Amino acid sequence: MVVPRTDFPILNREIHGKKLVYLDNAATTQKPKVVIDAMNNYYENYNSNVHRAVHLMAGEATDSYESCRTTLKNWFNAERAIFTSGTTEAINLAAHAWGKENLRSGDVVLMTEMEHHSDIVPWQLLADDLDIELRYIPVKEDFTLDLEAFDASLDGVKLVCIVHTSNVLGVRNPIEYVIEKSHSIGAKVLIDAAQGVPHKQIDFEKSGADFMAMSAHKMMGPTGIGALLVTEEIFQSMRPFMGGGDMIQTVTLKGSTYQDNEHKFEAGTPKIAEAIGWKAALDYMANIDLEAEHSRLVEIAKWTSSQLEDLGATIYGRYSEQDAAVVSFLFDNLHPEDLAHYLDAMGFAIRTGHHCAQPLLERLGVKGTARASFYLYNTMEEAVEFIEAVKYVLEKFG
Amino acid sequence: MVVPRTDFPILNREIHGKKLVYLDNAATTQKPKVVIDAMNNYYENYNSNVHRAVHLMAGEATDSYESCRTTLKNWFNAERAIFTSGTTEAINLAAHAWGKENLRSGDVVLMTEMEHHSDIVPWQLLADDLDIELRYIPVKEDFTLDLEAFDASLDGVKLVCIVHTSNVLGVRNPIEYVIEKSHSIGAKVLIDAAQGVPHKQIDFEKSGADFMAMSAHKMMGPTGIGALLVTEEIFQSMRPFMGGGDMIQTVTLKGSTYQDNEHKFEAGTPKIAEAIGWKAALDYMANIDLEAEHSRLVEIAKWTSSQLEDLGATIYGRYSEQDAAVVSFLFDNLHPEDLAHYLDAMGFAIRTGHHCAQPLLERLGVKGTARASFYLYNTMEEAVEFIEAVKYVLEKFG
Amino acid sequence: MNEALEEILDEFEEIEDRMEKFEFLHDLSDELNQLPTEEWTDSTRIDGCQSEAHVKVWIDSGLVQFRGGADASIVAGLMGIISIAVHGQTVEYVRALQPEFLARTGLLNSLTPSRSNGFRNIFSRVKIAIGE
């Protein structure tokens, strides 16, 4: 089963006179009409600031906004869900609100070479402020993490930051092992789940993770919103990050007291329409058999990668069952930037470049890759057309 | 002239069976259809991540997103416009990226008692980290700033933070005087323009301010976006606040280098749809004679306040030409929360409470006020209906 | 639900005009055993009302005791309803009571416990007092 493509207005779009084949889903996903409609409904019928006024629209807006939080908590089985502008802000929030309060000089933050810049730079910035050490788990030839190196790197580690699923390789990391091992030495674990949550309903509590970061726009929700999930224990050890309206209990010239719920970390007028759109996306996902869809997409990715390989491409990925449908590849005789332009001329949207994961690409020994990433509305037919298009380009320009 | 009310779909809304009269504009404003449509158009026709891919939709999204920045810079005549999630994040950005880098132990940040919590708490949080002193300019009986006290408080001041227009009083502060005087002693000035920009096109460069913070949602734009305007000098002295994708030039395991434009402070996938919506709002405003509208609204506010006074209310404001159309008032014999509920029953949306300005309310000696705030689509007829409704409530419950 | 409460909620459902509902609510504040302002403290204060709102809930011989006071009359009226709902009732009875009954008044604009919605917070205070 494929989700009804007619649910996604953009799929009717023509690109340079050709039918759009959108294969840049790891960058951002398309939105079903229900998501767009939910935001329109807010703006056209009950746009109002939340938490503050007693009038009817303020009540409706507040209920809608907070019901997104409830939906999110239920979907992920999480005690605390703090809204942020996306994965990046979520990780920065963890670094500021928890890291600054709980890390001490000499403590180690352990990351992986597979991290997205959003899970590296916040810790580098924090290391500029605190005297903490940063370490990285290497990636092996088979595109998986070097778990022996991980085991050997745990000395002094207080926090492990690991990407659930790589946006370049599609590889899903053994977070269960990493969490268990990290906890056994008393370290906390932050999961960058930006690429994990679109494909799978993750049970945060059961996963045992301490933090989990995500973006709505990568799971059919709007831009401008995401979340940091945290356990109650972590929540209680976080200090306010940004100050302002809505996060305070009282303000005097001498000092302030803060809310004791998630609002404490959501200063200012929140992302109201965005939360409402995200809830609609989660409700939409709830009607999809995500596991079946995921298998279907991984099959497509596997087929695509083997076809590309037959055409002479080097493939960066492995397409086991739990991995994401992300195909990174390179041709010796065709620059990826050229390929992307030629494909664009034929209606195909793929991504090329460093994918905000320069350390990983350095480890792979390349400057960038071409990446085709599939999502719920993509079909096997599109994969076939994509391979045909690549063949055409190779014949013409290869 | 009133802007065509038919431009605002929500104004057809019924509240408890009554016509909506929306007088909570200082909290958030309603959106014209062009703003909603611009965001729909993005999601339905060219939703894509920006700055990163070469395909057509990525190009269209990038051009649209960046053209919002251009529009913003032109509208405000500003060298640098950094997108944030709103006024609150903009001020927190200033505190982190500039304050932390440029303030030293013993330096003074001078604020006013009239500030919104968003322009107080970030500095209180900063003062927890750095050993800086916070001072406040008092508010006088006539609801204006005590400029003599200001003159007398400048010793050691490195930054003055002042609200352009009070969200409680509607009073427009003498920012020209404050900026000139502050600069004469070498202090920088941050303007919280959240309530100023909806009513007036401000020339940032000409104002001489160093920082200016604002929210799109208070000027007919969407939720989830705002901006910090800064001079080139300030821009160059700011250190990255949040780390992640899009703000870097290169990332290695050893460290990172950053972009040299505004992207440096916009980590992660940006607020794309939101920027596009905001641009549509600015384009819409460009077609309105804001000065004439402002005079019209202040007249309405002045009339409303005098009517309320005749009915026995205490008024907190003065309604001079430059002030905003914000009417804060209290009746001795009717609790504002009750009043707001009764008015809501009749379709009127007003705000009551502390308006995120507790220090100001403490100075005024009250716990909260009732506040009716007017915007472009409001009419004199609505003000008349409002006064009638208040009379009705007073008769029945006063 | 006890009979008095049922009657009141029926009455609310019958009244269509919202202003009339408020008038009816106004009268219900008389049903409230007043908590004298001298006894208003931080621990009796209800968050989420813009008014000063205070309640004291305790258990006496297995029966819930409720006193309240507020400077806004709508809040006092809602306290009146809650008082009718719980005052003098057994702990078991109150434990079974869900805050949703308040929605039948048709007066709640929002169901989210928040700053602008102290009504639910008042009821939560009752629940806390009986150890929930």
Place this chain on the structure above:
Amino acid sequence: MNEALEEILDEFEEIEDRMEKFEFLHDLSDELNQLPTEEWTDSTRIDGCQSEAHVKVWIDSGLVQFRGGADASIVAGLMGIISIAVHGQTVEYVRALQPEFLARTGLLNSLTPSRSNGFRNIFSRVKIAIGE
């Protein structure tokens, strides 16, 4: 605009099929005076291309000199056009030239100078070299 450039842009406007445009562009990279890879340095590098792209622009006897090299062929083709536009032209002539002429190729998906759009950055480099 010089005649050779005019002709090329006319040709681009005549070609409808985007792939054919690319084929035509491909040929234009031959027009480019190559900057040997040994001369590729940080200061010749163009930001915003995902490929390695390098140009060197200088003025000789009042005439603009342009050399370039890129490992992506589309970028090399665009350099070819820019070379035709500016190489051997007077500084005054190049000063008057606006980057918008590149849009006439119909090949630019974006007009914003950014990471994914090195084309404009190449032309900016020319402008910087002539002191703009």
